[in-house]
Amino acid sequence: MEPTIYLNFKGNCREAMTLYAETLGGTVLGVFTNADAPSPEDRMPGGDHLVMNMSIRLGSATVMASDAPEEWYSKPQGFSVSITPTSMDEFDRIYAILSKDAERVMMAPAETFWADRFAMFVDRFGTPWMLIIEGSKRVG
Known part of the structure; x- marks a missing residue:
């Protein structure tokens, strides 16, 4: 079992994760947005552009992330x-x-x-x- 880093962003997940992949020699594995959800009930608040899940591969590690609607977001702390x-x-x-x-x-x-x-x-x-x-x- 290996831990997976999961990051949350305030609407700029795709930009951040793409930069991380490019800078660190990684690969974008997949991106799912609110617009990809099969129905409005399956979407999170905030609009079709928000990333529900994105993953990148950095070496043997997978880093996952999503945008967090304003009411769900909290600033990262206690880790690096x-x-x-x-x-x-x-x-x-x-x-x-x-x-x-x-x-x-x-x-x-x-x-x-x-x-x-x-x-x-x-x-x-x-x-x-x-x-x-x-x-x-x-x-x-």
Whole structure:
């Protein structure tokens, strides 16, 4: 059994998830919108454009997401999506794209006592991220 990350967005699910797939070398597996529902009773509040379910494949992981109607949405907290780029150049590329217009940068890219490079931020879609390259500081 493997956990699946499931993210909620405020009407920009397709934009966010497409950016994540493109930036992280993933593939969009599927997108279902309110308009795809067989009847009005099967739709969530908010309009035909809202994404009911979208999934992307990142390596061996699946990330799923949907738009949440205003009355269902709550800001993500208490977790971060953690990514381990394969090189410093890849780290810098991913950070530049995902942190563009970030809601908040808690830690800009820097060396720490536990990692050769680490960054922590909330992107413009509200998703909290951590990027890490342990490198020479890898434990175990």
